[in-house]
Amino acid sequence: MPHSIFIRERKAGTSRPPELIAYDIDSVTLANRLVRQIAKSFGTNGHDAKTGARWFRLKQTVFDIYRWQQ
Numbered sequence: 511m512p513h514s515i516f517i518r519e520r521k522a523g524t525s526r527p528p529e530l531i532a533y534d535i536d537s538v539t540l541a542n543r544l545v546r547q548i549a550k551s552f553g554t555n556g557h558d559a560k561t562g563a564r565w566f567r568l569k570q571t572v573f574d575i576y577r578w579q580q
Contacts, residue, residue: 512580513541515548520565520572533580541577549575 513535518528535541549555549564557564563576 512536513538514578514580515541515545516576516578518574518576520574528574531575535577538577538579545575545577 512533514530515532515535516528517531519526532541532544535544545564549557549566552566552568554567555565558574561574561576563574565572565574567573
């Protein structure tokens, strides 16, 4: 099954829909690797063990990035 990669801004009290940044990735391994590499390309990043999502900080904003099965 193909996978997509989404990014979502973390904001207290408000919720914006996630944004699609990649789709039709055939391999779960490749999709996970892309998510990890994108997050690690930012100086401040990590892994949220509770949700399984990766996160990164850009200026003062924190974003979640994750893989989703289509």
